[in-house]
Amino acid sequence: MEVLWLVILGLVAGAVGATLGVGGGLFIVPALVVFFSLDQHVAQGTSLAVILPTAVIGTVGHARRGRVKWSMALPIAGGGLLGALLGSRLALALSGDTLRMLFAVLLTILAIRMFARSLRPPPSKTPSDI
Amino acid sequence: MKAVMLGVVAGFVGGLFGVGGGIIVVPALVLFFHIAQYEASATSVAVIVASSAAALASFAGDGAVDWNAAALIFIGAGSGAALGTRYMQSIPERFLTRTIAVVMIVAAIRLAT
Numbered sequence: 001m002e003v004l005w006l007v008i009l010g011l012v013a014g015a016v017g018a019t020l021g022v023g024g025g026l027f028i029v030p031a032l033v034v035f036f037s038l039d040q041h042v043a044q045g046t047s048l049a050v051i052l053p054t055a056v057i058g059t060v061g062h063a064r065r066g067r068v069k070w071s072m073a074l075p076i077a078g079g080g081l082l083g084a085l086l087g088s089r090l091a092l093a094l095s096g097d098t099l100r101m102l103f104a105v106l107l108t109i110l111a112i113r114m115f116a117r118s119l120r121p122p123p124s125k126t127p128s129d130i
Numbered sequence: 131m132k133a134v135m136l137g138v139v140a141g142f143v144g145g146l147f148g149v150g151g152g153i154i155v156v157p158a159l160v161l162f163f164h165i166a167q168y169e170a171s172a173t174s175v176a177v178i179v180a181s182s183a184a185a186l187a188s189f190a191g192d193g194a195v196d197w198n199a200a201a202l203i204f205i206g207a208g209s210g211a212a213l214g215t216r217y218m219q220s221i222p223e224r225f226l227t228r229t230i231a232v233v234m235i236v237a238a239i240r241l242a243t
Contacts, residue, residue, distance in 0.1 A: 006199055010206020015214030017207075020226060021156070021171060025149030028203060030237035032196075042196055044148025045189030048182050049200035051150050054207055055178040067172035069165060072133055076155065076173070079137020080144070080181035087145025088188035103147055104238040110153065111234035118227040 002036070009035075010050070025051050026110065029103060040096040040103070132162070137177060145185035150178045 009031050013024035025047040032043035062068050091099055136158050144151030152174040159170035189195050218226070 003202055006202035007206035010203035010208075011210035011213070012206075013203070014207035014210025014212075015218060016210075016230060018211035018214040019218040020223075020230060021152070022230060023150040023152050024207060025147070026153075026234070027237075029148050030241055032199070034237065034240045036199070038196065038199070039194070041189070041192070041194040045186065045192075045195035046197075046200045046203070047148040048186040048189060049195050049197060050203045050207060051178065052182045052186055053204055054211075055150065055175050055182055057208075058175040059172075059179055062172035062175055065172075067169055068176050069169050069173045070176075072159065072163065072165070073173045073176040075131055075133040076137035076140070077177045077180035079134035079139075080141030080151065080177050081137075081184045083138035083141025083143075084145035084151075084181035084184035085141075085188060086138075087142035087147075088185040089145075091146045091148070092188060092192050092194065100241050104242040106147055107234045107238040107241070111231040111238070114227050114231040114234070118224045118231070 005035070013050075014054075022110075022114070023051075024054070026107065030107065033100065040100045041092065044091060044099070044103075136162075137181070140177065141181035141184070144178070144181045145188065148185070148189070150174075151181050152178060 009028065013027045013031075016022060016027060017024035028047040028050060029040075029043045032038040032046060033040055038046065059068065094102075136155065140151035140154040140158075143149070143154055152171075155174040155177055156167075156170045159165045159173060160167055163170075165173070186195070
């Protein structure tokens with residue numbers, strides 16, 4: 001049964017991520033903790049294990065269509081490597097409880113941002129008359 | 131270089147929380163580097179390859195990865211992305227965004243308690 005639910009989790013995370021561009025990891029981590037009783041650290045590590053191959057496939061697709069600005073991607077990725085090493089080491093040093101609270105704060109901030117953005121009037125699709 | 135700094139910040143957040151980091155990279159590319167949205171998204175995904183790989187290595191080194199769960203979720207995510215792109219266009223974006231925001235708040239509360 002759990003096998004099926006994990007696949008469904010992926011389906012939902014993939015669908016939302018692809019449609020809204022909101023990262024799948026933001027859903028995978030809490031879902032794993034709340035519904036699958038994973039440790040916060042393991043949930044995050046597992047999420048990364050999903051994100052990496054997804055990103056590889058996505059990059060190949062985007063690169064083929066010439067959408068990637070490599071002149072920017074490479075330096076940012078370089079910084080990203082360093083930042084990720086620092087961030088992950090910090091995460092692993094923190095207690096599961098602390099990390100979980102921090103994640104809850106992150107979710108709240110992003111949710112508020114998303115809601116605020118949705119309050120802005122959408123750009124008009126038709127030109128206003130004269 | 132500003133680009134490298136952006137990477138460090140985004141990678142740090144990604145590594146700290148086990149997420150992609152795109153939430154930082156994409157808006158920054160559009161707002162500060164004046165890159166088109168679709169290019170920013172694509173470039174961000176390329177960056178995420180590097181940062182998620184580095185973060186994953188750390189977590190894996192600590193044994194904090196459930197590989198079986200990851201594989202199953204990944205299988206779902208592939209179809210999810212394809213289905214999502216095809217069928218979710220018809221749902222009004224504002225409704226989706228707000229629903230997701232509410233879900234995130236609920237998740238935050240569940241995590242915090």
